[in-house]
Amino acid sequence: xxxxxxxxxxxxxxxxxxxxxxxxxxxxxxxxxxxxxxxxxxxxxxxxxxxxxxxxxxxxxxxxxxxxxxxxxxxxxxxxxxx
Numbered sequence: 001x002x003x004x005x006x007x008x009x010x011x012x013x014x015x016x017x018x019x020x021x022x023x024x025x026x027x028x029x030x031x032x033x034x035x036x037x038x039x040x041x042x043x044x045x046x047x048x049x050x051x052x053x054x055x056x057x058x059x060x061x062x063x064x065x066x067x068x069x070x071x072x073x074x075x076x077x078x079x080x081x082x083x
Contacts, residue, residue, distance in 0.1 A: 021072040024062070028055060029080035044080075 032044045050058070066073045 021074045022066065022069075023074045023076070025076045025078055027079035028077060032081040034081050 029046065029049050030041060030043050031046045031049065032039075032041065035044065062073075062075075
């Protein structure tokens with residue numbers, strides 16, 4: 001399912017006009033103790049977070065797909081407060 005979504009986004013970027021890097025924003029965790037007023041989060045728990053093996057599986061699939069497409073990628077890792 002996720003891979004099909006990446007394919008869709010990739011083809012949109014290619015058909016859109018240019019071969020700029022493929023941009024991906026990856027929200028890896030909801031865990032945060034700051035609860036900033038400007039934040040769009042409403043769930044600050046880890047109940048929907050993936051474990052390390054899940055994160056690794058997705059990152060491996062993503063990187064293999066980007067290599068297969070011979071595409072540059074810009075990955076923005078976001079989410080939560082890491083400390």
